[in-house]
Amino acid sequence: MNIALWIVAGLLAVAFLAGGAIKLALPRRRLAAAPGGGWVEDVNAGTVKAIGALEVLAAMGLVLPAMLDIAPVLVPVAAVGLVLLMIGAIITHLHRHEAKPILANVAYLALAVFVAWGRFGPHSLTG
Numbered sequence: 001m002n003i004a005l006w007i008v009a010g011l012l013a014v015a016f017l018a019g020g021a022i023k024l025a026l027p028r029r030r031l032a033a034a035p036g037g038g039w040v041e042d043v044n045a046g047t048v049k050a051i052g053a054l055e056v057l058a059a060m061g062l063v064l065p066a067m068l069d070i071a072p073v074l075v076p077v078a079a080v081g082l083v084l085l086m087i088g089a090i091i092t093h094l095h096r097h098e099a100k101p102i103l104a105n106v107a108y109l110a111l112a113v114f115v116a117w118g119r120f121g122p123h124s125l126t127g
Contacts (some may be wrong), residue, residue, distance in 0.1 A: 004121035005118040009062040009075065012082065021053025026065075036101040039092050041122050052083070058082045064113065079116035083109060105110070 023031065028045045031037045040048050061078025065071050086109035093101045 001120065005115055005123055006066075006088050009066075009079070009115050009119075012108065012111055012115065013062040013063075013077075014121070015054040015056045016062075016082065020052040020055030020057075020059060023048055023055065036093075036098065036104075038098070039089075039096060039101075042092070042096070054081065054085060072119075076119035079119065081110045082112035083088040083116060086112060 004107075028040050031040045031048065031059070058078045058081045061074050064079075065074040086105050088091055089105045090102055090109070093099075093105065
């Protein structure tokens with residue numbers, strides 16, 4: 001189970017590092033033109049950058065604390081942060097009547113819940 005948690009945390013980290021970096025690097029109009037990016041029209045540029053920063057921080061928090069053995073409790077905390085981000089993303093896409101992005105958000109949500117459950121519970125890194 002520990003290996004599965006590492007794999008899922010690593011995959012989530014890669015996905016959210018990439019997604020967050022894109023939100024931080026690209027201008028809002030380029031993000032809006034991308035598939036599933038219409039949501040950026042509903043928020044200001046600062047909000048988009050803040051979400052990108054949170055995604056990058058969560059990505060780092062999913063792997064670095066455990067790899068470096070420094071405050072490994074931050075791994076499930078980062079996973080909970082992603083759960084909250086995905087709930088917000090699902091709500092946003094529901095309001096916009098966008099079904100396809102919701103499917104990806106639900107998948108990311110489920111994976112983040114798995115990591116949070118595993119690392120807070122039976123496979124804690126702080127033990």
